[in-house]
Amino acid sequence: MLENPSFAFSFKAYSEKKKSYFILPKLGNINENGIYLTGELISFYDILRMTYFGGYLIITFKNYPLLGKRTASWKIDKNNALVIRSGMIKDIKRAFDIFISQNAEVTRRCGHCDNPINWDHQLETQYHYCNECHSISDKHGLLFSNGELFDICPETGYYDRLGYRRxxxxxxxxxxxHWKTTKxxxxxxxxxxxxxxxxxxxxxxxxxxxxxxxxxxxxxKGHHPDFTELAEANFASRCGELKEAADLYTKMQMRLPYFPALHYNLAIAYLQSNNEELARRYFQKSLEGCSNYEPTLKVLKYLSEKEG
Ligand SMILES: [Zn+2]
Incomplete structure:
Protein backbone atom coordinates (compact mmCIF):
# COMPACT_ATOMS: atom_id res chain seq x y z
CA MET A 1 0.00 0.00 0.00
CA LEU A 2 1.22 3.49 -0.84
CA GLU A 3 2.24 5.50 2.20
CA ASN A 4 1.20 8.87 0.86
CA PRO A 5 -0.85 8.56 -2.28
CA SER A 6 -1.19 12.26 -3.23
CA PHE A 7 -1.90 12.97 -6.85
CA ALA A 8 -3.59 15.36 -9.27
CA PHE A 9 -6.52 14.53 -11.51
CA SER A 10 -8.87 16.24 -13.92
CA PHE A 11 -12.60 16.16 -13.26
CA LYS A 12 -16.01 17.51 -14.13
CA ALA A 13 -18.76 18.15 -11.60
CA TYR A 14 -22.33 17.12 -12.33
CA SER A 15 -25.80 18.19 -11.31
CA GLU A 16 -28.35 15.59 -10.23
CA LYS A 17 -29.67 15.62 -13.79
CA LYS A 18 -26.23 14.38 -14.88
CA LYS A 19 -25.43 17.69 -16.58
CA SER A 20 -21.91 18.98 -16.19
CA TYR A 21 -21.44 22.47 -14.76
CA PHE A 22 -18.62 23.19 -17.23
CA ILE A 23 -17.34 22.07 -20.60
CA LEU A 24 -13.62 21.65 -20.07
CA PRO A 25 -12.40 19.46 -17.25
CA LYS A 26 -10.87 21.23 -14.26
CA LEU A 27 -7.97 20.26 -12.09
CA GLY A 28 -8.16 18.71 -8.66
CA ASN A 29 -5.81 16.96 -6.31
CA ILE A 30 -5.95 14.83 -3.22
CA ASN A 31 -3.54 14.88 -0.28
CA GLU A 32 -3.50 14.29 3.46
CA ASN A 33 -5.80 17.30 4.12
CA GLY A 34 -8.55 16.36 1.76
CA ILE A 35 -9.60 16.88 -1.82
CA TYR A 36 -8.92 20.09 -3.65
CA LEU A 37 -11.29 20.90 -6.52
CA THR A 38 -10.07 23.92 -8.53
CA GLY A 39 -7.97 24.87 -5.54
CA GLU A 40 -10.83 24.78 -3.03
CA LEU A 41 -10.33 22.34 -0.18
CA ILE A 42 -12.91 19.80 0.92
CA SER A 43 -11.55 18.53 4.20
CA PHE A 44 -11.74 14.77 4.91
CA TYR A 45 -13.28 15.83 8.17
CA ASP A 46 -16.40 16.94 6.26
CA ILE A 47 -16.75 13.84 4.12
CA LEU A 48 -19.03 11.09 5.34
CA ARG A 49 -18.25 8.65 2.53
CA MET A 50 -17.27 8.22 -1.07
CA THR A 51 -18.93 5.77 -3.40
CA TYR A 52 -18.78 5.24 -7.09
CA PHE A 53 -21.78 4.46 -9.17
CA GLY A 54 -22.21 4.22 -12.92
CA GLY A 55 -18.89 5.94 -13.62
CA TYR A 56 -19.57 8.80 -11.19
CA LEU A 57 -17.91 9.43 -7.87
CA ILE A 58 -20.36 10.51 -5.20
CA ILE A 59 -18.88 12.46 -2.31
CA THR A 60 -21.40 12.56 0.53
CA PHE A 61 -20.85 15.14 3.26
CA LYS A 62 -21.40 15.09 6.98
CA ASN A 63 -24.01 17.57 8.17
CA TYR A 64 -22.59 21.02 7.41
CA PRO A 65 -19.43 20.93 5.30
CA LEU A 66 -17.19 23.96 4.95
CA LEU A 67 -16.94 24.48 1.20
CA GLY A 68 -15.47 27.07 -1.11
CA LYS A 69 -17.72 29.20 -3.26
CA ARG A 70 -17.45 27.19 -6.46
CA THR A 71 -17.55 23.80 -4.76
CA ALA A 72 -20.63 24.84 -2.80
CA SER A 73 -22.42 25.77 -6.04
CA TRP A 74 -21.90 22.20 -7.31
CA LYS A 75 -23.28 20.61 -4.17
CA ILE A 76 -26.57 18.76 -4.60
CA ASP A 77 -28.38 19.97 -1.49
CA LYS A 78 -31.05 17.30 -1.47
CA ASN A 79 -28.44 14.55 -1.08
CA ASN A 80 -25.81 16.67 0.66
CA ALA A 81 -23.38 15.33 -1.92
CA LEU A 82 -21.17 16.26 -4.81
CA VAL A 83 -20.97 14.21 -7.97
CA ILE A 84 -17.87 14.21 -10.13
CA ARG A 85 -16.55 12.29 -13.06
CA SER A 86 -12.89 11.65 -13.70
CA GLY A 87 -10.70 9.02 -15.29
CA MET A 88 -9.33 8.40 -11.81
CA ILE A 89 -12.35 8.00 -9.56
CA LYS A 90 -11.20 4.60 -8.32
CA ASP A 91 -7.80 6.03 -7.42
CA ILE A 92 -9.44 8.97 -5.68
CA LYS A 93 -11.60 6.67 -3.59
CA ARG A 94 -8.64 4.41 -2.79
CA ALA A 95 -6.55 7.40 -1.70
CA PHE A 96 -9.46 8.66 0.40
CA ASP A 97 -9.78 5.24 2.08
CA ILE A 98 -6.06 5.18 2.82
CA PHE A 99 -6.03 8.69 4.31
CA ILE A 100 -9.18 8.02 6.33
CA SER A 101 -7.80 4.79 7.74
CA GLN A 102 -4.56 6.63 8.61
CA ASN A 103 -6.60 9.16 10.58
CA ALA A 104 -8.87 6.65 12.26
CA GLU A 105 -7.33 4.97 15.25
CA VAL A 106 -9.02 1.66 14.70
CA THR A 107 -10.28 0.40 11.38
CA ARG A 108 -12.00 -2.78 10.41
CA ARG A 109 -12.56 -4.04 6.93
CA CYS A 110 -15.66 -5.28 5.18
CA GLY A 111 -15.22 -8.88 4.03
CA HIS A 112 -17.44 -8.30 1.03
CA CYS A 113 -16.61 -4.90 -0.53
CA ASP A 114 -13.29 -4.34 1.29
CA ASN A 115 -14.52 -0.98 2.54
CA PRO A 116 -12.69 0.32 5.63
CA ILE A 117 -15.00 0.72 8.64
CA ASN A 118 -14.06 3.29 11.23
CA TRP A 119 -14.07 1.45 14.55
CA ASP A 120 -13.22 4.36 16.87
CA HIS A 121 -15.60 4.50 19.84
CA GLN A 122 -16.99 1.06 19.04
CA LEU A 123 -17.00 -1.92 21.35
CA GLU A 124 -14.69 -4.84 20.73
CA THR A 125 -17.46 -6.98 19.26
CA GLN A 126 -17.21 -10.21 17.32
CA TYR A 127 -18.80 -8.78 14.15
CA HIS A 128 -19.03 -5.53 12.24
CA TYR A 129 -21.54 -4.21 9.78
CA CYS A 130 -20.75 -2.48 6.49
CA ASN A 131 -23.01 0.44 5.68
CA GLU A 132 -22.04 0.37 2.03
CA CYS A 133 -23.02 -3.18 1.11
CA HIS A 134 -24.95 -4.24 4.25
CA SER A 135 -22.70 -7.25 4.89
CA ILE A 136 -21.76 -8.61 8.26
CA SER A 137 -18.13 -9.71 8.67
CA ASP A 138 -16.35 -11.01 11.71
CA LYS A 139 -13.52 -9.10 13.35
CA HIS A 140 -10.91 -10.74 11.14
CA GLY A 141 -12.71 -9.40 8.09
CA LEU A 142 -14.20 -12.78 7.15
CA LEU A 143 -17.48 -12.47 5.39
CA PHE A 144 -20.46 -14.01 7.10
CA SER A 145 -23.35 -12.96 5.04
CA ASN A 146 -23.04 -11.73 1.55
CA GLY A 147 -24.51 -8.25 1.22
CA GLU A 148 -26.18 -9.06 -2.04
CA LEU A 149 -27.71 -12.23 -0.74
CA PHE A 150 -28.60 -11.68 2.91
CA ASP A 151 -30.13 -8.53 4.28
CA ILE A 152 -33.27 -7.16 5.90
CA CYS A 153 -36.22 -8.15 3.70
CA PRO A 154 -37.79 -4.93 2.41
CA GLU A 155 -41.23 -6.55 2.41
CA THR A 156 -41.30 -8.18 5.84
CA GLY A 157 -38.53 -6.56 7.89
CA TYR A 158 -36.73 -9.80 8.77
CA TYR A 159 -33.10 -10.67 8.06
CA ASP A 160 -33.30 -13.31 5.36
CA ARG A 161 -31.87 -14.54 2.08
CA LEU A 162 -33.12 -12.13 -0.56
CA GLY A 163 -34.10 -12.56 -4.16
CA TYR A 164 -36.89 -12.01 -6.64
CA ARG A 165 -40.15 -13.75 -5.70
CA ARG A 166 -43.24 -14.20 -7.80
CA HIS A 178 -57.67 -12.71 -9.33
CA TRP A 179 -55.64 -13.11 -12.46
CA LYS A 180 -52.08 -11.90 -12.12
CA THR A 181 -48.45 -12.56 -11.26
CA THR A 182 -46.69 -10.00 -9.07
CA LYS A 183 -42.94 -9.73 -8.70
CA LYS A 221 -33.37 -25.10 -1.29
CA GLY A 222 -29.66 -24.51 -0.95
CA HIS A 223 -29.73 -22.85 2.45
CA HIS A 224 -26.56 -21.49 3.97
CA PRO A 225 -25.50 -24.19 6.51
CA ASP A 226 -25.62 -21.72 9.38
CA PHE A 227 -29.06 -20.44 8.46
CA THR A 228 -30.99 -23.58 7.55
CA GLU A 229 -33.96 -22.70 9.80
CA LEU A 230 -34.00 -19.00 8.99
CA ALA A 231 -36.85 -18.78 6.48
CA GLU A 232 -39.01 -21.12 8.54
CA ALA A 233 -38.31 -19.18 11.73
CA ASN A 234 -39.19 -15.89 10.05
CA PHE A 235 -42.37 -17.28 8.64
CA ALA A 236 -43.41 -18.75 12.00
CA SER A 237 -42.73 -15.43 13.64
CA ARG A 238 -44.84 -13.60 11.07
CA CYS A 239 -47.68 -16.03 11.66
CA GLY A 240 -47.53 -15.18 15.36
CA GLU A 241 -46.14 -18.60 16.33
CA LEU A 242 -43.67 -17.09 18.68
CA LYS A 243 -42.63 -20.21 20.55
CA GLU A 244 -41.80 -22.09 17.38
CA ALA A 245 -39.94 -19.09 15.98
CA ALA A 246 -37.96 -18.60 19.18
CA ASP A 247 -36.97 -22.30 19.22
CA LEU A 248 -35.74 -22.10 15.64
CA TYR A 249 -33.79 -18.86 16.21
CA THR A 250 -32.26 -20.36 19.34
CA LYS A 251 -31.09 -23.36 17.34
CA MET A 252 -29.21 -21.06 14.98
CA GLN A 253 -27.95 -18.91 17.85
CA MET A 254 -26.32 -21.99 19.33
CA ARG A 255 -24.23 -22.25 16.18
CA LEU A 256 -23.56 -18.50 15.92
CA PRO A 257 -24.08 -17.10 19.42
CA TYR A 258 -23.06 -13.51 18.61
CA PHE A 259 -24.43 -13.13 15.11
CA PRO A 260 -26.42 -9.87 15.34
CA ALA A 261 -29.09 -10.54 12.72
CA LEU A 262 -30.45 -13.63 14.52
CA HIS A 263 -30.98 -11.65 17.73
CA TYR A 264 -32.42 -8.88 15.61
CA ASN A 265 -35.03 -11.18 14.09
CA LEU A 266 -35.98 -12.58 17.46
CA ALA A 267 -36.31 -9.04 18.79
CA ILE A 268 -38.58 -8.15 15.86
CA ALA A 269 -40.66 -11.24 16.65
CA TYR A 270 -41.12 -10.05 20.24
CA LEU A 271 -41.84 -6.54 19.07
CA GLN A 272 -44.60 -7.82 16.83
CA SER A 273 -46.20 -9.60 19.74
CA ASN A 274 -46.00 -6.36 21.76
CA ASN A 275 -43.38 -7.62 24.16
CA GLU A 276 -41.14 -4.58 24.05
CA GLU A 277 -39.16 -5.58 27.11
CA LEU A 278 -37.95 -8.86 25.61
CA ALA A 279 -37.51 -7.16 22.22
CA ARG A 280 -35.14 -4.66 23.82
CA ARG A 281 -33.19 -7.45 25.48
CA TYR A 282 -32.53 -9.11 22.12
CA PHE A 283 -31.78 -5.83 20.36
CA GLN A 284 -29.20 -5.32 23.10
CA LYS A 285 -27.78 -8.77 22.45
CA SER A 286 -27.50 -8.01 18.74
CA LEU A 287 -25.38 -4.95 19.59
CA GLU A 288 -23.25 -7.03 21.93
CA GLY A 289 -22.40 -9.15 18.90
CA CYS A 290 -21.97 -6.22 16.52
CA SER A 291 -21.93 -2.76 18.05
CA ASN A 292 -22.57 -0.90 14.78
CA TYR A 293 -25.40 -3.10 13.50
CA GLU A 294 -27.41 -0.47 11.68
CA PRO A 295 -30.83 -2.22 11.49
CA THR A 296 -30.89 -2.53 15.29
CA LEU A 297 -29.70 1.03 15.81
CA LYS A 298 -32.46 2.25 13.50
CA VAL A 299 -35.22 0.43 15.37
CA LEU A 300 -33.89 1.56 18.75
CA LYS A 301 -33.82 5.14 17.48
CA TYR A 302 -37.39 4.77 16.29
CA LEU A 303 -38.48 3.33 19.65
CA SER A 304 -36.84 6.10 21.61
CA GLU A 305 -38.39 8.76 19.35
CA LYS A 306 -41.77 7.15 19.80
CA GLU A 307 -41.36 7.35 23.56
CA GLY A 308 -39.82 10.80 23.70
ZN1 LIG B 1 -19.12 -3.82 2.43
Whole structure:
Protein backbone atom coordinates (compact mmCIF):
# COMPACT_ATOMS: atom_id res chain seq x y z
CA MET A 1 0.00 0.00 0.00
CA LEU A 2 1.22 3.49 -0.84
CA GLU A 3 2.24 5.50 2.20
CA ASN A 4 1.20 8.87 0.86
CA PRO A 5 -0.85 8.56 -2.28
CA SER A 6 -1.19 12.26 -3.23
CA PHE A 7 -1.90 12.97 -6.85
CA ALA A 8 -3.59 15.36 -9.27
CA PHE A 9 -6.52 14.53 -11.51
CA SER A 10 -8.87 16.24 -13.92
CA PHE A 11 -12.60 16.16 -13.26
CA LYS A 12 -16.01 17.51 -14.13
CA ALA A 13 -18.76 18.15 -11.60
CA TYR A 14 -22.33 17.12 -12.33
CA SER A 15 -25.80 18.19 -11.31
CA GLU A 16 -28.35 15.59 -10.23
CA LYS A 17 -29.67 15.62 -13.79
CA LYS A 18 -26.23 14.38 -14.88
CA LYS A 19 -25.43 17.69 -16.58
CA SER A 20 -21.91 18.98 -16.19
CA TYR A 21 -21.44 22.47 -14.76
CA PHE A 22 -18.62 23.19 -17.23
CA ILE A 23 -17.34 22.07 -20.60
CA LEU A 24 -13.62 21.65 -20.07
CA PRO A 25 -12.40 19.46 -17.25
CA LYS A 26 -10.87 21.23 -14.26
CA LEU A 27 -7.97 20.26 -12.09
CA GLY A 28 -8.16 18.71 -8.66
CA ASN A 29 -5.81 16.96 -6.31
CA ILE A 30 -5.95 14.83 -3.22
CA ASN A 31 -3.54 14.88 -0.28
CA GLU A 32 -3.50 14.29 3.46
CA ASN A 33 -5.80 17.30 4.12
CA GLY A 34 -8.55 16.36 1.76
CA ILE A 35 -9.60 16.88 -1.82
CA TYR A 36 -8.92 20.09 -3.65
CA LEU A 37 -11.29 20.90 -6.52
CA THR A 38 -10.07 23.92 -8.53
CA GLY A 39 -7.97 24.87 -5.54
CA GLU A 40 -10.83 24.78 -3.03
CA LEU A 41 -10.33 22.34 -0.18
CA ILE A 42 -12.91 19.80 0.92
CA SER A 43 -11.55 18.53 4.20
CA PHE A 44 -11.74 14.77 4.91
CA TYR A 45 -13.28 15.83 8.17
CA ASP A 46 -16.40 16.94 6.26
CA ILE A 47 -16.75 13.84 4.12
CA LEU A 48 -19.03 11.09 5.34
CA ARG A 49 -18.25 8.65 2.53
CA MET A 50 -17.27 8.22 -1.07
CA THR A 51 -18.93 5.77 -3.40
CA TYR A 52 -18.78 5.24 -7.09
CA PHE A 53 -21.78 4.46 -9.17
CA GLY A 54 -22.21 4.22 -12.92
CA GLY A 55 -18.89 5.94 -13.62
CA TYR A 56 -19.57 8.80 -11.19
CA LEU A 57 -17.91 9.43 -7.87
CA ILE A 58 -20.36 10.51 -5.20
CA ILE A 59 -18.88 12.46 -2.31
CA THR A 60 -21.40 12.56 0.53
CA PHE A 61 -20.85 15.14 3.26
CA LYS A 62 -21.40 15.09 6.98
CA ASN A 63 -24.01 17.57 8.17
CA TYR A 64 -22.59 21.02 7.41
CA PRO A 65 -19.43 20.93 5.30
CA LEU A 66 -17.19 23.96 4.95
CA LEU A 67 -16.94 24.48 1.20
CA GLY A 68 -15.47 27.07 -1.11
CA LYS A 69 -17.72 29.20 -3.26
CA ARG A 70 -17.45 27.19 -6.46
CA THR A 71 -17.55 23.80 -4.76
CA ALA A 72 -20.63 24.84 -2.80
CA SER A 73 -22.42 25.77 -6.04
CA TRP A 74 -21.90 22.20 -7.31
CA LYS A 75 -23.28 20.61 -4.17
CA ILE A 76 -26.57 18.76 -4.60
CA ASP A 77 -28.38 19.97 -1.49
CA LYS A 78 -31.05 17.30 -1.47
CA ASN A 79 -28.44 14.55 -1.08
CA ASN A 80 -25.81 16.67 0.66
CA ALA A 81 -23.38 15.33 -1.92
CA LEU A 82 -21.17 16.26 -4.81
CA VAL A 83 -20.97 14.21 -7.97
CA ILE A 84 -17.87 14.21 -10.13
CA ARG A 85 -16.55 12.29 -13.06
CA SER A 86 -12.89 11.65 -13.70
CA GLY A 87 -10.70 9.02 -15.29
CA MET A 88 -9.33 8.40 -11.81
CA ILE A 89 -12.35 8.00 -9.56
CA LYS A 90 -11.20 4.60 -8.32
CA ASP A 91 -7.80 6.03 -7.42
CA ILE A 92 -9.44 8.97 -5.68
CA LYS A 93 -11.60 6.67 -3.59
CA ARG A 94 -8.64 4.41 -2.79
CA ALA A 95 -6.55 7.40 -1.70
CA PHE A 96 -9.46 8.66 0.40
CA ASP A 97 -9.78 5.24 2.08
CA ILE A 98 -6.06 5.18 2.82
CA PHE A 99 -6.03 8.69 4.31
CA ILE A 100 -9.18 8.02 6.33
CA SER A 101 -7.80 4.79 7.74
CA GLN A 102 -4.56 6.63 8.61
CA ASN A 103 -6.60 9.16 10.58
CA ALA A 104 -8.87 6.65 12.26
CA GLU A 105 -7.33 4.97 15.25
CA VAL A 106 -9.02 1.66 14.70
CA THR A 107 -10.28 0.40 11.38
CA ARG A 108 -12.00 -2.78 10.41
CA ARG A 109 -12.56 -4.04 6.93
CA CYS A 110 -15.66 -5.28 5.18
CA GLY A 111 -15.22 -8.88 4.03
CA HIS A 112 -17.44 -8.30 1.03
CA CYS A 113 -16.61 -4.90 -0.53
CA ASP A 114 -13.29 -4.34 1.29
CA ASN A 115 -14.52 -0.98 2.54
CA PRO A 116 -12.69 0.32 5.63
CA ILE A 117 -15.00 0.72 8.64
CA ASN A 118 -14.06 3.29 11.23
CA TRP A 119 -14.07 1.45 14.55
CA ASP A 120 -13.22 4.36 16.87
CA HIS A 121 -15.60 4.50 19.84
CA GLN A 122 -16.99 1.06 19.04
CA LEU A 123 -17.00 -1.92 21.35
CA GLU A 124 -14.69 -4.84 20.73
CA THR A 125 -17.46 -6.98 19.26
CA GLN A 126 -17.21 -10.21 17.32
CA TYR A 127 -18.80 -8.78 14.15
CA HIS A 128 -19.03 -5.53 12.24
CA TYR A 129 -21.54 -4.21 9.78
CA CYS A 130 -20.75 -2.48 6.49
CA ASN A 131 -23.01 0.44 5.68
CA GLU A 132 -22.04 0.37 2.03
CA CYS A 133 -23.02 -3.18 1.11
CA HIS A 134 -24.95 -4.24 4.25
CA SER A 135 -22.70 -7.25 4.89
CA ILE A 136 -21.76 -8.61 8.26
CA SER A 137 -18.13 -9.71 8.67
CA ASP A 138 -16.35 -11.01 11.71
CA LYS A 139 -13.52 -9.10 13.35
CA HIS A 140 -10.91 -10.74 11.14
CA GLY A 141 -12.71 -9.40 8.09
CA LEU A 142 -14.20 -12.78 7.15
CA LEU A 143 -17.48 -12.47 5.39
CA PHE A 144 -20.46 -14.01 7.10
CA SER A 145 -23.35 -12.96 5.04
CA ASN A 146 -23.04 -11.73 1.55
CA GLY A 147 -24.51 -8.25 1.22
CA GLU A 148 -26.18 -9.06 -2.04
CA LEU A 149 -27.71 -12.23 -0.74
CA PHE A 150 -28.60 -11.68 2.91
CA ASP A 151 -30.13 -8.53 4.28
CA ILE A 152 -33.27 -7.16 5.90
CA CYS A 153 -36.22 -8.15 3.70
CA PRO A 154 -37.79 -4.93 2.41
CA GLU A 155 -41.23 -6.55 2.41
CA THR A 156 -41.30 -8.18 5.84
CA GLY A 157 -38.53 -6.56 7.89
CA TYR A 158 -36.73 -9.80 8.77
CA TYR A 159 -33.10 -10.67 8.06
CA ASP A 160 -33.30 -13.31 5.36
CA ARG A 161 -31.87 -14.54 2.08
CA LEU A 162 -33.12 -12.13 -0.56
CA GLY A 163 -34.10 -12.56 -4.16
CA TYR A 164 -36.89 -12.01 -6.64
CA ARG A 165 -40.15 -13.75 -5.70
CA ARG A 166 -43.24 -14.20 -7.80
CA UNK A 167 -46.71 -14.34 -6.38
CA UNK A 168 -49.15 -16.25 -8.62
CA UNK A 169 -52.81 -15.47 -8.09
CA UNK A 170 -55.12 -17.20 -10.55
CA UNK A 171 -58.39 -17.90 -8.79
CA UNK A 172 -61.84 -16.69 -7.86
CA UNK A 173 -61.94 -15.60 -4.24
CA UNK A 174 -63.96 -13.19 -2.15
CA UNK A 175 -66.40 -12.54 -4.99
CA UNK A 176 -63.78 -11.50 -7.46
CA UNK A 177 -61.38 -12.85 -10.03
CA HIS A 178 -57.67 -12.71 -9.33
CA TRP A 179 -55.64 -13.11 -12.46
CA LYS A 180 -52.08 -11.90 -12.12
CA THR A 181 -48.45 -12.56 -11.26
CA THR A 182 -46.69 -10.00 -9.07
CA LYS A 183 -42.94 -9.73 -8.70
CA UNK A 184 -41.35 -8.78 -5.38
CA UNK A 185 -37.83 -8.45 -4.06
CA UNK A 186 -37.79 -10.13 -0.69
CA UNK A 187 -36.75 -12.95 1.62
CA UNK A 188 -37.28 -16.70 1.50
CA UNK A 189 -40.05 -16.23 4.04
CA UNK A 190 -42.02 -14.35 1.39
CA UNK A 191 -41.83 -17.33 -1.00
CA UNK A 192 -43.10 -19.55 1.80
CA UNK A 193 -45.93 -17.14 2.54
CA UNK A 194 -47.05 -17.08 -1.11
CA UNK A 195 -47.15 -20.86 -1.05
CA UNK A 196 -49.28 -21.15 2.08
CA UNK A 197 -51.62 -18.35 1.08
CA UNK A 198 -52.25 -19.29 -2.51
CA UNK A 199 -51.60 -22.95 -3.23
CA UNK A 200 -55.12 -24.14 -2.36
CA UNK A 201 -56.81 -21.25 -4.12
CA UNK A 202 -54.70 -21.78 -7.21
CA UNK A 203 -55.92 -25.40 -7.42
CA UNK A 204 -59.16 -23.94 -8.80
CA UNK A 205 -57.72 -23.27 -12.26
CA UNK A 206 -54.30 -24.94 -11.89
CA UNK A 207 -52.55 -22.16 -13.85
CA UNK A 208 -50.99 -20.70 -10.71
CA UNK A 209 -49.91 -24.04 -9.27
CA UNK A 210 -46.55 -24.72 -10.97
CA UNK A 211 -45.21 -21.22 -10.29
CA UNK A 212 -46.30 -21.32 -6.66
CA UNK A 213 -44.58 -24.70 -6.21
CA UNK A 214 -41.40 -23.45 -7.88
CA UNK A 215 -41.28 -20.41 -5.59
CA UNK A 216 -41.74 -22.67 -2.57
CA UNK A 217 -38.96 -24.95 -3.77
CA UNK A 218 -36.64 -21.96 -4.37
CA UNK A 219 -37.32 -20.64 -0.87
CA UNK A 220 -36.39 -23.98 0.68
CA LYS A 221 -33.37 -25.10 -1.29
CA GLY A 222 -29.66 -24.51 -0.95
CA HIS A 223 -29.73 -22.85 2.45
CA HIS A 224 -26.56 -21.49 3.97
CA PRO A 225 -25.50 -24.19 6.51
CA ASP A 226 -25.62 -21.72 9.38
CA PHE A 227 -29.06 -20.44 8.46
CA THR A 228 -30.99 -23.58 7.55
CA GLU A 229 -33.96 -22.70 9.80
CA LEU A 230 -34.00 -19.00 8.99
CA ALA A 231 -36.85 -18.78 6.48
CA GLU A 232 -39.01 -21.12 8.54
CA ALA A 233 -38.31 -19.18 11.73
CA ASN A 234 -39.19 -15.89 10.05
CA PHE A 235 -42.37 -17.28 8.64
CA ALA A 236 -43.41 -18.75 12.00
CA SER A 237 -42.73 -15.43 13.64
CA ARG A 238 -44.84 -13.60 11.07
CA CYS A 239 -47.68 -16.03 11.66
CA GLY A 240 -47.53 -15.18 15.36
CA GLU A 241 -46.14 -18.60 16.33
CA LEU A 242 -43.67 -17.09 18.68
CA LYS A 243 -42.63 -20.21 20.55
CA GLU A 244 -41.80 -22.09 17.38
CA ALA A 245 -39.94 -19.09 15.98
CA ALA A 246 -37.96 -18.60 19.18
CA ASP A 247 -36.97 -22.30 19.22
CA LEU A 248 -35.74 -22.10 15.64
CA TYR A 249 -33.79 -18.86 16.21
CA THR A 250 -32.26 -20.36 19.34
CA LYS A 251 -31.09 -23.36 17.34
CA MET A 252 -29.21 -21.06 14.98
CA GLN A 253 -27.95 -18.91 17.85
CA MET A 254 -26.32 -21.99 19.33
CA ARG A 255 -24.23 -22.25 16.18
CA LEU A 256 -23.56 -18.50 15.92
CA PRO A 257 -24.08 -17.10 19.42
CA TYR A 258 -23.06 -13.51 18.61
CA PHE A 259 -24.43 -13.13 15.11
CA PRO A 260 -26.42 -9.87 15.34
CA ALA A 261 -29.09 -10.54 12.72
CA LEU A 262 -30.45 -13.63 14.52
CA HIS A 263 -30.98 -11.65 17.73
CA TYR A 264 -32.42 -8.88 15.61
CA ASN A 265 -35.03 -11.18 14.09
CA LEU A 266 -35.98 -12.58 17.46
CA ALA A 267 -36.31 -9.04 18.79
CA ILE A 268 -38.58 -8.15 15.86
CA ALA A 269 -40.66 -11.24 16.65
CA TYR A 270 -41.12 -10.05 20.24
CA LEU A 271 -41.84 -6.54 19.07
CA GLN A 272 -44.60 -7.82 16.83
CA SER A 273 -46.20 -9.60 19.74
CA ASN A 274 -46.00 -6.36 21.76
CA ASN A 275 -43.38 -7.62 24.16
CA GLU A 276 -41.14 -4.58 24.05
CA GLU A 277 -39.16 -5.58 27.11
CA LEU A 278 -37.95 -8.86 25.61
CA ALA A 279 -37.51 -7.16 22.22
CA ARG A 280 -35.14 -4.66 23.82
CA ARG A 281 -33.19 -7.45 25.48
CA TYR A 282 -32.53 -9.11 22.12
CA PHE A 283 -31.78 -5.83 20.36
CA GLN A 284 -29.20 -5.32 23.10
CA LYS A 285 -27.78 -8.77 22.45
CA SER A 286 -27.50 -8.01 18.74
CA LEU A 287 -25.38 -4.95 19.59
CA GLU A 288 -23.25 -7.03 21.93
CA GLY A 289 -22.40 -9.15 18.90
CA CYS A 290 -21.97 -6.22 16.52
CA SER A 291 -21.93 -2.76 18.05
CA ASN A 292 -22.57 -0.90 14.78
CA TYR A 293 -25.40 -3.10 13.50
CA GLU A 294 -27.41 -0.47 11.68
CA PRO A 295 -30.83 -2.22 11.49
CA THR A 296 -30.89 -2.53 15.29
CA LEU A 297 -29.70 1.03 15.81
CA LYS A 298 -32.46 2.25 13.50
CA VAL A 299 -35.22 0.43 15.37
CA LEU A 300 -33.89 1.56 18.75
CA LYS A 301 -33.82 5.14 17.48
CA TYR A 302 -37.39 4.77 16.29
CA LEU A 303 -38.48 3.33 19.65
CA SER A 304 -36.84 6.10 21.61
CA GLU A 305 -38.39 8.76 19.35
CA LYS A 306 -41.77 7.15 19.80
CA GLU A 307 -41.36 7.35 23.56
CA GLY A 308 -39.82 10.80 23.70
ZN1 LIG B 1 -19.12 -3.82 2.43
Missing amino acids: KYEYYFFDKKF YYGGDNLGIEFFHKNILKNLMFLIGVPGTLIEFYKAN
